[in-house]
Amino acid sequence: SQQGEEDPQALSIQEGENATMNCSYKTSINNLQWYRQNSGRGLVHLILIRSNEREKHSGRLRVTLDTSKKSSSLLITASRAADTASYFCATDDSGGYQKVTFGIGTKLQVIP
């Protein structure tokens, strides 16, 4: 079963615009991560935010985490056509061995 749920499931924007994707999850977590997947390829790690952090930046990426609402958002600023991909949030359980489960993803299309 999927732990997270991304919103929206699909997003189409013009190059240069910002893209915001949201993720909600169900259980207590240690970390939340965002991954990107180009069509037909494996997933690539983008950014990790720990449960005691509220915001993190990496280049054009900004991630926020609200553990009280069990939600996170990924903002991609000044989008490029090359950002076209599917984006997934992933959480690891705070109990046990930190099993990582993924959401259903947001499919982002950036139109040149």
Next chain:
Amino acid sequence: GAGVSQSPRYKVAKRGQDVALRCDPISGHVSLFWYQQALGQGPEFLTYFQNEAQLDKSGLPSDRFFAERPEGSVSTLKIQRTQQEDSAVYLCASWRIPGELFFGEGSRLTVL
């Protein structure tokens, strides 16, 4: 190797045939995950290894699915008597310490 390697990249099987999918994780990565990804969906957890020990196989969909990692490095996911609903991409991922997962390119299985 430099990254996680999976083989074969593509496999077409006739219904009822057995298949074996191989994953060669990054050297030194203790933990290894298998995921199943249906078209347009997020990766669904199948099973987890720490070294040669299979600590969680709760995601394996049926007893036709079997995974092993006998020497704590290469892992094989075996599917017996394949069914059409087994058609998916099978992703392998590994990490040295909990955090960023490194994914292979996946093995796309099509069952006719």
